[in-house]
Amino acid sequence: MKFTFYGHSCFLIETQKEKILFDPFLSGNELAAGKVDVNSIEADYILASHGHGDHVGDLLSIATRTGAQVIGAFEVITWAQNNGIKNVHPMNFGPARLGFGKMHFLPAAHSSALPDGSYGGNPGGFLFHDTEKKFYYTGDTCLTMDMQLVPRYTKLDFAIMPIGGNFTMDVDDALIASDFIGCDKIIGVHFDTFGYIRIDHDAAKEKFRTAGKELILPVIGETIEL
Numbered sequence: 735m736k737f738t739f740y741g742h743s744c745f746l747i748e749t750q751k752e753k754i755l756f757d758p759f760l761s762g763n764e765l766a767a768g769k770v771d772v773n774s775i776e777a778d779y780i781l782a783s784h785g786h787g788d789h790v791g792d793l794l795s796i797a798t799r800t801g802a803q804v805i806g807a808f809e810v811i812t813w814a815q816n817n818g819i820k821n822v823h824p825m826n827f828g829p830a831r832l833g834f835g836k837m838h839f840l841p842a843a844h845s846s847a848l849p850d851g852s853y854g855g856n857p858g859g860f861l862f863h864d865t866e867k868k869f870y871y872t873g874d875t876c877l878t879m880d881m882q883l884v885p886r887y888t889k890l891d892f893a894i895m896p897i898g899g900n901f902t903m904d905v906d907d908a909l910i911a912s913d914f915i916g917c918d919k920i921i922g923v924h925f926d927t928f929g930y931i932r933i934d935h936d937a938a939k940e941k942f943r944t945a946g947k948e949l950i951l952p953v954i955g956e957t958i959e960l
C-alpha cells in the first residue's frame with residue numbers, strides 16, 4: 735500500500751485495487767505550488783473529513799475531472815451535489831460499506847462549514863477495516879477520549895493525524911492519541927502550511943522516538959510504501 739503526500743492534510747492512499755484521495759487542498763497551498771500538479775491527480779474515491787476550505791478546496795474540480803466517488807458527512811455531500819457532483823456517498827457517524835470495504839466515520843472535535851458558508855455537519859475521521867493495511871485518519875481534531883474506542887475495532891497498521899497545534903492536536907497530543915488508538919506508526923499532517931502551525935520537525939520526531947514510536951513527516955510529493 736502506498737501513501738503519497740500532497741501537502742497539508744491532502745494525501746493519496748493506493749491499494750492494489752483503488753486510489754483513495756483525502757482532503758484535497760492543493761491550489762490554495764503555497765507550499766505545494768510547483769511540487770504537485772492538481773490536474774494530474776487520479777482518484778477512484780475522494781474522502782472529505784469536514785467542510786473547511788483547507789480540506790475541500792480542490793474537491794469539486796478533482797471530482798468533476800476524475801468522476802471519483804465523493805464520500806463524507808451528509809452535509810458536505812449535499813454541498814458537493816449542489817455544485818454538480820453526482821457520484822457521491824453521504825454518511826454520518828458509524829460504520830458503512832463502501833466500494834473498498836468496511837469503514838467507520840468517527841467523530842472529530844472541531845468545526846465544519848463549507849467555503850460558501852453552508853453548514854458542514856459534523857467533522858470526522860475515517861477508520862479503514864478492509865484495506866491491505868488497516869489505518870485511521872483522524873481528520874482535524876483535538877485529542878478526544880473517543881479515540882480509546884479504536885483498539886476495540888481493530889489493530890491498526892498506521893494512522894494519519896494532525897500535529898500542527900492551534901487548530902488541532904499538536905505533537906504532544908498526537909503522542910497521547912497514538913496510545914489511545916493503539917498504534918505506534920504515525921504519519922503527521924496539518925503542519926507548516928500556515929504560520930500558526932509551524933513545527934520543529936526534529937523535535938517532533940525525537941518525542942516519538944523517545945516514546946518508542948515512529949513519527950513520519952512526509953515531504954510534499956513524496957510517496958511512502960507502507
Ligand code: NI
Pocket residue numbers: 784786789844845874
Ligand atoms: Ni478544519
Ligand code: MN
Pocket residue numbers: 786788789874901924
Ligand atoms: Mn484544517
